[in-house]
Amino acid sequence: MPLLQVANLRKVYGEHTSVDGISFDIEAGKCVALLGPNGAGKTTTLRMLAGLLQPSSGLISFDGGSGVDYRSLLGYLPQSPAFYSWMSGQEYVVFAAKLCGISSSEAGRLAADALEHVGLKDVSRRKIAGYSGGMKQRLGLAQALVHRPRLLLLDEPVSALDPIGRREVMELLRGIREETTIIFSTHVLHDAEEICDDIILMNHGLIAEQGTLSRLRSQYSLPVIRLSTGMDEKALGWLQDLAHRSFVEQSVIYSGSATLNVSDMELARRTILQEAASLDISLLQFEAGSSTLEDLFMKVVGA
Amino acid sequence: MRKVWTLYHKEMLEALRSYKLIWVPVVFMILGIMQPLTTYYMPEILKASGNVPPGMLEGYEMPGAAVVMAQTLGQYGTIGMLILVLGVMNSLAGERSGGTIEMLMVKPVAPAAIVSAKWAAQLTTLIVALGLGVAGAAYYTEQLMGPLSWGRLCAGAGLYGLWLLCAVSLTLLFSAWLRGPAAAFLGLGSAAAMSLAHSLLPSQLGWTPAALTAQSAAIITEGRGGTWGPACSAGVLIVVCLAAASLLIRRNKLPD
Numbered sequence: 001m002p003l004l005q006v007a008n009l010r011k012v013y014g015e016h017t018s019v020d021g022i023s024f025d026i027e028a029g030k031c032v033a034l035l036g037p038n039g040a041g042k043t044t045t046l047r048m049l050a051g052l053l054q055p056s057s058g059l060i061s062f063d064g065g066s067g068v069d070y071r072s073l074l075g076y077l078p079q080s081p082a083f084y085s086w087m088s089g090q091e092y093v094v095f096a097a098k099l100c101g102i103s104s105s106e107a108g109r110l111a112a113d114a115l116e117h118v119g120l121k122d123v124s125r126r127k128i129a130g131y132s133g134g135m136k137q138r139l140g141l142a143q144a145l146v147h148r149p150r151l152l153l154l155d156e157p158v159s160a161l162d163p164i165g166r167r168e169v170m171e172l173l174r175g176i177r178e179e180t181t182i183i184f185s186t187h188v189l190h191d192a193e194e195i196c197d198d199i200i201l202m203n204h205g206l207i208a209e210q211g212t213l214s215r216l217r218s219q220y221s222l223p224v225i226r227l228s229t230g231m232d233e234k235a236l237g238w239l240q241d242l243a244h245r246s247f248v249e250q251s252v253i254y255s256g257s258a259t260l261n262v263s264d265m266e267l268a269r270r271t272i273l274q275e276a277a278s279l280d281i282s283l284l285q286f287e288a289g290s291s292t293l294e295d296l297f298m299k300v301v302g303a
Numbered sequence: 304m305r306k307v308w309t310l311y312h313k314e315m316l317e318a319l320r321s322y323k324l325i326w327v328p329v330v331f332m333i334l335g336i337m338q339p340l341t342t343y344y345m346p347e348i349l350k351a352s353g354n355v356p357p358g359m360l361e362g363y364e365m366p367g368a369a370v371v372m373a374q375t376l377g378q379y380g381t382i383g384m385l386i387l388v389l390g391v392m393n394s395l396a397g398e399r400s401g402g403t404i405e406m407l408m409v410k411p412v413a414p415a416a417i418v419s420a421k422w423a424a425q426l427t428t429l430i431v432a433l434g435l436g437v438a439g440a441a442y443y444t445e446q447l448m449g450p451l452s453w454g455r456l457c458a459g460a461g462l463y464g465l466w467l468l469c470a471v472s473l474t475l476l477f478s479a480w481l482r483g484p485a486a487a488f489l490g491l492g493s494a495a496a497m498s499l500a501h502s503l504l505p506s507q508l509g510w511t512p513a514a515l516t517a518q519s520a521a522i523i524t525e526g527r528g529g530t531w532g533p534a535c536s537a538g539v540l541i542v543v544c545l546a547a548a549s550l551l552i553r554r555n556k557l558p559d
Contacts, residue, residue, distance in 0.1 A: 051408075074409070078406060082406070086320045096406070098306070099309060099411070101305070
């Protein structure tokens with residue numbers, strides 16, 4: 001039984017449809033990336049999952065039950081977390097724990113644990129006003145984790161951070177994913193590849209592709225030949241001609257260089273190299289490889 | 304209930320750290336003490352200012368202790384209300400525009416708990432400020448003018464406090480869906496509109512919260528308050544404000 005089931009979730013703001021009927025399941029213990037360009041509907045989706053926004057239609061069921069308030073089992077970190085700057089880090093995490101219904105003494109203990117976990121123990125008595133961006137993000141993680149949630153929703157947890165802060169938060173997530181289920185949104189494919197099992201790729205409010213990272217990788221690692229030639233007329237004509245061979249499934253040809261998705265790599269390589277030699281084409285570059293998720297991402301995003 | 308207490312504790316901590324819990328009562332005390340002092344020393348002050356026409360001071364009659372206390376409360380109806388409203392205007396609006404409400408709403412907390420904790424914190428500030436202000440004023444009035452009936456004074460101050468609380472609750476309601484300054488403007492405006500309507504049609508609108516100010520003065524000076532109508536309508540108004548504010552923050556759009 002999946003921990004979270006989402007069926008046909010939609011959110012419409014007047015004329016604008018932000019999320020246009022998405023469905024997915026999330027198994028307990030997984031780490032899922034909600035990937036997509038800015039404006040794809042990732043934040044809206046996460047806010048609906050967090051109960052901050054009422055869906056226009058669709059169903060969210062948590063642990064088999066729909067319509068129940070599961071907020072006490074949820075940890076949520078918004079895109080730009082805002083804290084009470086007059087509080088200390090320690091006070092904020094205790095406050096967050098108490099709001100989840102944890103008694104004062106227990107809250108103090110859990111808060112100390114959470115702060116130590118995210119590496120803020122030494123500065124926990126300082127006012128949040130003096131925290132750096134990375135420290136605030138880690139404090140956000142601490143407040144989301146303090147009540148030991150079953151599901152952690154993180155909205156762009158690393159996008160606003162500098163490389164060092166990003167590294168710190170990614171390392172933390174790597175540890176946290178062993179303990180709980182995580183859904184995090186990002187517009188950076190690399191972040192998703194680094195720690196996730198599953199990817200949900202969104203664009204224009206729709207799911208463009210979803211599945212396990214390994215499946216997507218193998219499915220989208222198609223054999224690809226990239227080659228470039230000199231700019232003489234004979235070579236350019238030959239490139240255009242290549243696009244119509246039987247082993248070429250898809251081709252992009254642009255001023256002397258071509259990217260060919262091929263069905264039979266061996267045949268394609270032999271044919272191209274032999275022809276280049278016999279026709280005396282000024283071949284500058286030849287590469288036989290496979291496409292990456294990056295190519296999939298760019299294709300879906302339509303860039 | 305424990306969550307309301309947690310939220311209330313946070314509000315009070317903020318009021319303390321921002322010194323609001325100190326400067327609001329201090330202003331109320333200054334306002335309160337000024338009234339008996341300026342009334343008592345008015346002849347002196349006028350004399351010192353020089354060009355007073357002869358004979359004018361002979362007509363000056365020192366008002367009684369109860370009248371001075373009623374005037375003191377009248378001070379709180381203007382400057383005091385302004386200060387309280389300015390203090391409450393950002394309590395919800397600030398959390399909305401600052402984004403802190405997002406992390407509050409995602410916790411298993413009812414919107415009504417957030418609103419009532421904020422309201423209770425404002426009530427605490429109001430009670431401390433009004434209590435200290437009236438106590439200071441009453442002390443000087445007793446020293447300078449003569450004895451006071453403390454029972455009547457407490458009843459009168461309580462009724463006046465209820466009127467101030469109406470303005471605070473209205474501002475809290477507006478703060479749930481408008482920006483802070485707009486909330487303050489509408490909060491003060493609606494209180495002023497109620498006062499104006501009451502003074503234009505006193506007999507028809509004698510049951511509205513705006514009648515509380517006159518009732519409070521009557522209790523202090525004459526010892527009789529009249530009906531429970533204004534107090535009841537004030538209670539209803541406050542409850543409606545809190546309920547509406549809870550609904551509004553639930554529905555409100557979050558910052559992008």
